[in-house]
Amino acid sequence: MIEFKDVCMRFDDKEALKHISLTIQDGETLAVIGGSGSGKSTFLRLLIGLIKPTSGQILIDGQNIVPMSEAELNKVRLKMGMVFQYSALFDSMTVGENVAFGLREHTKLSDADIKEIVREKLHLVGLDGVENMMPNELSGGMKKRVSLARAIAVEPSIICYDEPSSGLDPLMTEKIDELIINTQKALSVTSIVVTHDMASACRISDRIAMIYEGELIAIDTVERFKKIQDARVQAFFRTLRTVKTEKEDKI
Amino acid sequence: MLLRILSAIGAFVLRRFEELGTIIMLYGETIRALRHKPRLRHILAQMSHLGVDSLMIVSLTLLFTGVVISLQTADVLIRFGAQGTLGGIVTIAIGRELGPVLVAVVCAGRVGSAITAEIATMKVTEQIDALRVMAVSPVDYLLVPRMLACMIVVPILTVFGDVIGVFGGWLIAVFYKGLTTYSYMNSIHIFAELFDMTGGVIKAIFFGNVIAVLGCYYGLHCPDGAEGVGRATTKTVVASIIVIFLLNAVLTFLLY
Numbered sequence: 034m035i036e037f038k039d040v041c042m043r044f045d046d047k048e049a050l051k052h053i054s055l056t057i058q059d060g061e062t063l064a065v066i067g068g069s070g071s072g073k074s075t076f077l078r079l080l081i082g083l084i085k086p087t088s089g090q091i092l093i094d095g096q097n098i099v100p101m102s103e104a105e106l107n108k109v110r111l112k113m114g115m116v117f118q119y120s121a122l123f124d125s126m127t128v129g130e131n132v133a134f135g136l137r138e139h140t141k142l143s144d145a146d147i148k149e150i151v152r153e154k155l156h157l158v159g160l161d162g163v164e165n166m167m168p169n170e171l172s173g174g175m176k177k178r179v180s181l182a183r184a185i186a187v188e189p190s191i192i193c194y195d196e197p198s199s200g201l202d203p204l205m206t207e208k209i210d211e212l213i214i215n216t217q218k219a220l221s222v223t224s225i226v227v228t229h230d231m232a233s234a235c236r237i238s239d240r241i242a243m244i245y246e247g248e249l250i251a252i253d254t255v256e257r258f259k260k261i262q263d264a265r266v267q268a269f270f271r272t273l274r275t276v277k278t279e280k281e282d283k284i
Numbered sequence: 285m286l287l288r289i290l291s292a293i294g295a296f297v298l299r300r301f302e303e304l305g306t307i308i309m310l311y312g313e314t315i316r317a318l319r320h321k322p323r324l325r326h327i328l329a330q331m332s333h334l335g336v337d338s339l340m341i342v343s344l345t346l347l348f349t350g351v352v353i354s355l356q357t358a359d360v361l362i363r364f365g366a367q368g369t370l371g372g373i374v375t376i377a378i379g380r381e382l383g384p385v386l387v388a389v390v391c392a393g394r395v396g397s398a399i400t401a402e403i404a405t406m407k408v409t410e411q412i413d414a415l416r417v418m419a420v421s422p423v424d425y426l427l428v429p430r431m432l433a434c435m436i437v438v439p440i441l442t443v444f445g446d447v448i449g450v451f452g453g454w455l456i457a458v459f460y461k462g463l464t465t466y467s468y469m470n471s472i473h474i475f476a477e478l479f480d481m482t483g484g485v486i487k488a489i490f491f492g493n494v495i496a497v498l499g500c501y502y503g504l505h506c507p508d509g510a511e512g513v514g515r516a517t518t519k520t521v522v523a524s525i526i527v528i529f530l531l532n533a534v535l536t537f538l539l540y
Binding site: 107108111124 | 416
């Protein structure tokens with residue numbers, strides 16, 4: 034279980050997050066939505082321990098990660114995987130080496146076993162036979178999928194996705210959404226998806242949380258979230274309807 | 285007006301001290317991380333990448349340095365009948381000072397900038413964050429291999445450069461100034477000591493540290509964007525050269 038207790042984050046004179054409190058249950062998929070600069074990426078970076086909050090507590094399986102040293106945090110991070118917005122694949126390594134990275138660092142598995150796991154994880158994300166390719170030879174969608182394969186290779190219990198659909202065409206976005214759903218089903222992981230894509234959020238998540246100018250203004254199941262009468266939430270749904278209409282017009 | 289100037293100077297000095305503190309902390313963290321199991325494959329890869337590729341430029345720099353010292357001093361020495369000291373003078377000048385300093389300056393430009401550019405690019409493309417998320421310390425994975433590689437490679441390049449520099453001096457002494465090889469080698473034997481060379485190697489170990497730590501520091505702290513990478517690279521080269529000259533003065537004072 035993940036808990037945020039009254040978390041605030043301030044960068045110089047800008048308050049990026051204001052008194053965020055929420056709980057994410059094991060096996061749940063939570064989509065965190067919000068506009069650009071609303072603080073949703075900061076939320077994710079706090080969760081993974083890349084930055085420390087100005088105040089408040091972040092509990093992962095009951096452990097407060099805020100006062101932890103980097104070495105202590107590394108033990109908690111072994112439970113986590115992350116898919117970065119721009120994939121963040123190691124560009125000096127092949128796809129296979131990228132996916133195998135965590136296994137080589139944290140397990141004593143033999144080369145043959147690692148190779149097999151890499152092949153299996155790449156197959157799971159729909160990429161076969163790309164082990165020897167370099168990241169710069171892949172398309173944006175393929176990079177995202179390799180990034181997901183790398184994240185799940187060490188079998189984490191929590192996976193964080195930072196804008197998984199950004200920069201992808203609608204078809205690829207749907208494929209990535211399917212992958213997120215399938216990964217969640219296959220591995221029963223807790224997923225936190227930060228996105229500004231409302232359609233994606235509705236498709237993949239059990240609950241949606243909305244951050245607006247650093248404040249958590251709404252959090253609820255998808256169906257109930259759609260009925261929230263807050264103007265800021267409705268504004269986000271209007272964009273969804275506009276996108277849908279545009280798609281239908283094109284068809 | 286005066287207050288504004290003083291406050292600007294104060295802010296500048298504070299920023300520099302803050303930077304220095306961060307560099308020292310990063311250096312301490314890297315030294316502490318040395319007790320972990322070394323990543324031999326990474327160290328060797330860095331040595332090859334940073335060292336072997338610098339061989340040509342180091343050779344050229346020291347060859348022509350030896351040539352120039354020999355050219356500049358030979359005439360004066362011949363005029364005073366002291367041509368028999370030329371080899372010793374070239375060896376001592378190169379072994380003690382010019383070899384380690386010039387190799388370090390070349391490495392600051394060639395190796396330091398490469399380290400910064402690589403780490404800065406990793407930072408702006410979130411690869412450093414990816415390392416941390418995968419519970420791998422960037423200090424262990426990136427800094428330690430580079431520091432060890434620099435500490436090994438810069439002294440090796442210095443010894444190599446010293447030999448090439450002395451050879452350059454010999455070329456001028458024998459083929460241009462008419463000295464004999466025996467006279468040149470004999471003066472090295474008489475005037476130069478092993479410590480002239482080993483002292484330079486000790487300096488080179490320190491210079492290797494400086495290049496690696498500053499290269500990594502400016503890479504890890506580079507501002508976002510392509511422009512940030514460029515600026516960080518320039519900062520590394522400038523800061524490394526300044527620190528190398530400063531450290532050289534201190535080490536010369538302590539060693540000789």
